[in-house]
Amino acid sequence: MEIWALANEKGGTGKTTTAIHLAAALAAYGKRCLLVDLDPQAHATLGVGMAVEDGRSIAAAFLDGAPLSSLIRTSSAGFHVIASEARLGEFEEVAERSLQPERILAGALERLVSRYDWVILDCPPRADGVLTANATRAATTTLLVVETGAFALQGALRARAIFEERAAASGDTASLRLLATMYEREERISREVLVALQARFDEIMLDTVIRRHELLREAVACGVPASELDLESGAMQDFDALANEVLGRTLPNTTLPRPIVARDLALHPDRD
Ligand SMILES: Nc1ncnc2c1ncn2[C@@H]1O[C@H](COP(=O)(O)OP(=O)(O)O)[C@@H](O)[C@H]1O
Ligand SMILES: [Mg+2]
Numbered sequence: 001m002e003i004w005a006l007a008n009e010k011g012g013t014g015k016t017t018t019a020i021h022l023a024a025a026l027a028a029y030g031k032r033c034l035l036v037d038l039d040p041q042a043h044a045t046l047g048v049g050m051a052v053e054d055g056r057s058i059a060a061a062f063l064d065g066a067p068l069s070s071l072i073r074t075s076s077a078g079f080h081v082i083a084s085e086a087r088l089g090e091f092e093e094v095a096e097r098s099l100q101p102e103r104i105l106a107g108a109l110e111r112l113v114s115r116y117d118w119v120i121l122d123c124p125p126r127a128d129g130v131l132t133a134n135a136t137r138a139a140t141t142t143l144l145v146v147e148t149g150a151f152a153l154q155g156a157l158r159a160r161a162i163f164e165e166r167a168a169a170s171g172d173t174a175s176l177r178l179l180a181t182m183y184e185r186e187e188r189i190s191r192e193v194l195v196a197l198q199a200r201f202d203e204i205m206l207d208t209v210i211r212r213h214e215l216l217r218e219a220v221a222c223g224v225p226a227s228e229l230d231l232e233s234g235a236m237q238d239f240d241a242l243a244n245e246v247l248g249r250t251l252p253n254t255t256l257p258r259p260i261v262a263r264d265l266a267l268h269p270d271r272d
Contacts, residue, residue, distance in 0.1 A: 003109065003119040004246070005135035005142045005174070009159040011125030013147045014181035016043045017216050018242075019122035020077075021235070024225040025243035027078035031117040034072070036105075037084035038131050039124040045083040048075045049223030052085045059088040061108055062134075068108045077225040080116075088131070095130040102130055102170070106138035127162040136163060139174040147182040148193040148209075153200065160201075179242070181210040208242045211235075 004022075006015045016039070023035040037044040040059075042052050050073060060066035061082075071082045095101035109119060121135040136142045142163055146156045156178065163176055178201045184190040190212075198205060213235035219226035226235045 001109075001113045001116055001119060002141070002246075003121065003139045005121040005123055005132075005139035006145050007123040007127060007132050007135060007142055007159065007163075008125065008145050009127045009155045009162070013125075013145050013152070013155070014210065015125075015145045016047055016122050017220055018143075018145050018179065018181060018210060018239075019044055019120050020047050020220070020225055021216070021227075021239040022242055022246070023079045023118075023120050024077040024227050025236075025239040026118050026120075026247075028227070028240075029243060029247065031247075032115065033079040033118045033120065034082065034112065034116045035075070035079055035120045035122065036082045037122050038088070038105075038135055039084055039122060040086050040089035040131075041124070042084040042086070043220075044122040045081070045085075046223060047220040048077065048081055048225065050075070050081060050083050052083060054085060054087070057083045057085040057088065059085050059091070062088065062091040062104055062131075063094060068112060075225075077227060092130055102133035102137050105134035109138050127159045133166065136166065136174055137170065137172055139172075142174045142176050144176065144178045144204075146178060146180055146197060148180050148184070148190040148197070149182065150189060150193075152193050153196050156197065157200065176204055178205045179208070179210065180205070182212045183209045184212045206242070206245055208238065208245045210238045210242065213238070 006019050008015060019035055023033045026033045035044060036058060038058060045052055056071055060071060061068055068082060072080050075081050123132045123135050126132060144156060144159055146152050180194055180197055183194060215226050215230060215233050215235045219229055226233060
């Protein structure tokens with residue numbers, strides 16, 4: 001079972017949007033996929049159109065010891081979801097009085113190993129909290145999701161330092177990868193940040209870059225994955241490329257233009 005934790009130091013970098021659409025793209029390839037919303041703000045829950053129901057969320061696992069299997073719901077896009085709710089925020093305080101609170105999720109997920117091929121963990125917007133620590137502890141890969149905008153490089157460097165320090169202290173074995181999102185070719189800052197990320201994170205950066213798509217903004221606001229609005233969109237093309245890359249596949253033969261590849265852009269930032 002692959003477990004990917006999508007994380008960063010700050011909000012608004014595209015973690016939740018990527019979590020939902022990567023889960024949908026993997027499900028479209030027949031992968032049994034579970035999305036776990038670990039953010040008390042519950043944006044992933046709302047983004048897949050689910051109500052935030054008190055009691056049946058990941059908070060019950062962290063605060064009451066409920067088994068994950070009792071919390072699973074089915075989304076319309078072919079993957080399973082464990083929702084979140086505001087009560088999850090109480091865990092930060094409870095954890096201060098607990099022994100090894102960062103191990104709860106890893107232990108709970110072990111019981112689901114035979115049920116899923118992929119688990120996507122959508123983290124809250126901080127790298128150092130106990131919820132994100134649970135995710136990186138459980139993960140086989142921590143995916144640092146970085147928007148190609150102002151101050152993104154500083155945030156990404158800080159997050160990498162926090163994750164590497166924690167891994168060294170706790171023996172976490174997750175590998176660290178980086179995904180650039182919200183790329184806008186027409187914007188100079190976006191091009192420059194992508195080149196800077198490539199220079200500083202070359203060895204861990206995924207080739208796929210998620211571009212900025214208005215459709216994604218609309219989809220998340222409407223509570224439906226973009227695949228339900230427009231299967232042929234550029235947004236779906238980007239997440240299809242991402243799914244192929246994380247599955248270790250080469251891109252299928254297609255008449256669509258090849259998705260943007262970071263390595264090419266770093267060499268030719270002004271190229272179309
Ligand atoms: N690739 C994208 N193209 C356009 N808008 C995006 C994209 N990714 C995220 N957004 C928008 O940016 C905002 C923050 O994204 P979100 O995924 O919630 O980030 P995070 O989970 O890191 O806080 C949301 O309004 C979302 O709709
Ligand atoms: Mg989020």
